[in-house]
Amino acid sequence: MSEKIIPSKKIHSLEDARNLSKKRLPKMFFDFVDGASGDEKLCELNSTALDQIRLEPRVLRNVEKRNLSKKFFGVNYDLPFGFAPMGMCNLTWPGADKMLAKESIINNIPTCVSMASTTSLEKMYEFTEGRSWLQLYIFQDEKFVMELLDRAKKTGYKTLVLTVDVPIQFRRAKDDKNGFTVPFKIGPKQFFDFATHPNWSISTLLYGIPKPMNYETSKGGNKFVRSESRGSTDWETLKRIRNAWKGNLVVKGVMSQDDSLKIKDIGADAIQVSNHGGRQLESATSAINALPLIRKALGPEFPLIFDSGIRSGGDIIRALAFGADYVMIGRPLMYAIGADGAQGLRKIIEIIKGELSTTLGLVGLTDINEITSEIIAQKFFKDMKY
Numbered sequence: 001m002s003e004k005i006i007p008s009k010k011i012h013s014l015e016d017a018r019n020l021s022k023k024r025l026p027k028m029f030f031d032f033v034d035g036a037s038g039d040e041k042l043c044e045l046n047s048t049a050l051d052q053i054r055l056e057p058r059v060l061r062n063v064e065k066r067n068l069s070k071k072f073f074g075v076n077y078d079l080p081f082g083f084a085p086m087g088m089c090n091l092t093w094p095g096a097d098k099m100l101a102k103e104s105i106i107n108n109i110p111t112c113v114s115m116a117s118t119t120s121l122e123k124m125y126e127f128t129e130g131r132s133w134l135q136l137y138i139f140q141d142e143k144f145v146m147e148l149l150d151r152a153k154k155t156g157y158k159t160l161v162l163t164v165d166v167p168i169q170f171r172r173a174k175d176d177k178n179g180f181t182v183p184f185k186i187g188p189k190q191f192f193d194f195a196t197h198p199n200w201s202i203s204t205l206l207y208g209i210p211k212p213m214n215y216e217t218s219k220g221g222n223k224f225v226r227s228e229s230r231g232s233t234d235w236e237t238l239k240r241i242r243n244a245w246k247g248n249l250v251v252k253g254v255m256s257q258d259d260s261l262k263i264k265d266i267g268a269d270a271i272q273v274s275n276h277g278g279r280q281l282e283s284a285t286s287a288i289n290a291l292p293l294i295r296k297a298l299g300p301e302f303p304l305i306f307d308s309g310i311r312s313g314g315d316i317i318r319a320l321a322f323g324a325d326y327v328m329i330g331r332p333l334m335y336a337i338g339a340d341g342a343q344g345l346r347k348i349i350e351i352i353k354g355e356l357s358t359t360l361g362l363v364g365l366t367d368i369n370e371i372t373s374e375i376i377a378q379k380f381f382k383d384m385k386y
């Protein structure tokens with residue numbers, strides 16, 4: 001874990017990373033990361049809505065020293081952001097999970113391990129030296145979820161993230177067109193895609209075909225079928241999970257004030273405001289739009305995490321100003337790894353860190369924990385006072 005990672009010289013912006021990864025990855029896997037539900041407009045809207053939040057520069061304040069570290073769930077992290085759960089990361093590049101884990105250690109930040117991770121939850125805990133959180137979906141078989149809960153407890157996990165916004169999977173046109181399924185089906189189209197991306201294909205063959213490893217290592221022999229319905233999950237399910245898990249419980253994928261209040265009443269420890277990066281309800285509002293409303297409903301103290309559309313350090317500051325306590329990054333990590341592996345990831349994290357620190361100074365603050373809605377330029381939001 002200790003060798004130095006040199007930041008990529010090929011990447012100077014997130015757009016560079018996205019463009020490069022588009023070239024390097026088989027189309028099927030680039031589209032899996034980049035794609036969204038239906039017309040894909042919500043994915044775009046998440047970012048444009050963030051862009052529309054304008055901050056007010058403040059001058060003549062001494063901002064020479066700036067602190068980016070933030071406490072969440074009683075843990076001191078070096079940065080106000082962590083890594084959102086993403087299934088099948090090693091499809092982007094062999095060893096992607098390990099690269100994320102390494103950055104988690106270097107930056108002392110959490111990595112949320114997906115239930116559909118290509119590395120088992122036990123190994124990820126080891127690779128991150130205990131900085132991982134575990135994300136779960138409830139499929140039809142709740143027994144398997146309980147098995148994973150037990151495994152997480154035994155491993156030492158302190159934080160569980162229950163994703164609730166995928167009771168049914170919204171259609172993703174690109175995945176359909178490319179024939180992307182888990183488990184994989186390889187026909188002539190997919191074979192051509194691999195053959196025209198030999199670097200990825202050879203590396204993947206040498207490293208081993210990515211599999212959903214939490215399933216592969218399951219004693220109950222459960223199989224991951226991406227299209228399986230999760231529709232029977234309801235409030236009673238959440239109560240059962242709350243009873244079974246004594247550690248921190250985050251409910252991810254919440255966009256409604258009423259749902260947030262109910263989740264708080266059931267005893268969750270935090271809510272992750274998210275529309276799954278525009279990968280679920282196509283006609284939902286942007287996630288950042290929902291954030292201040294949920295903050296208002298829950299009051300100033302209830303822990304809120306935010307994801308969906310974060311593309312820069314400035315976006316993280318905007319989300320904090322809109323009421324988030326902690327922020328998660330998704331697709332940018334995969335673009336970076338797809339573009340230039342561990343070095344690409346190193347570079348994108350450096351860029352985001354730099355933007356965070358500069359933006360903080362330019363709004364006249366020296367500590368990330370001092371951010372409030374006061375830094376927002378638009379009068380309307382300023383008056384909301386949260």
Ligand SMILES: Cc1cc2nc3c(=O)[nH]c(=O)nc-3n(C[C@H](O)[C@H](O)[C@H](O)COP(=O)(O)O)c2cc1C
Nearest residue numbers: 033084085086087114163276277308309310330331
């Ligand atoms: C390739 C990919 C796989 C994902 N897999 C999961 C998953 O397994 N579990 C989950 O809760 N969310 C998953 N998500 C959603 C992310 O956790 C997060 O909500 C989303 O990426 C945020 O949007 P953004 O990447 O546009 O910022 C996935 C997202 C992507 C892009």
